Amino acid sequence: MTWRARTWAPLVLTAVTGLGAVVLATVVKNLTGRTRPDSWWQLLPETGFSFPSRHTTVATALLLIAAYLLARHTRTHVAVLAWWPGACALAALVAASRVYLGVHWATDVLAAAALGAAWALTVITAHLLLRRRRSVARQGHELPGPGTVTGG
DSSP states (O other), X not given: OHHHHTOSHHHHHHHHHHHHHHHHHHHHHHHHOOOXXXXXXXXXXXXXXXXXXXXXXXXXXXXHHHHHHHHHTOOSHHHHHHHHHHHHHHHHHHHHXXXXXXXXXXXXXXXXXXXXXXXXXXXXXXXXXXXXXXXXXXXXXXOOOTTOOOOO
């Protein structure tokens, strides 16, 4: 997508989203210190803190940013509408797999999905605001700064 669109934006947005999600999940994990389900319950051995699920946080954030980028570069409305539910369904499957494997509680993956979605939406909003600011600047107009009173 970076090559086709001739811009680094998709690569940068994906990297920022992925790295930010890892950092956010790790910080929250260390702050809460919640223990995982008992080891006899786990189908795969996992150690470390449980809340929130880092897999779910990162998967949700990356899948949503992918849906955003794909929707921006897709021409048909049907395809655009398919990216978002597809991304959400895949994120739900990742979350469900973490509970199924017994390495997370349901609340771990629900919070992680919310955290990943919030981070992805933050990145998307920042991208849209930067694009708008650049577009306005290219037209020779300047956006008012904070505290500036406009109008009459």
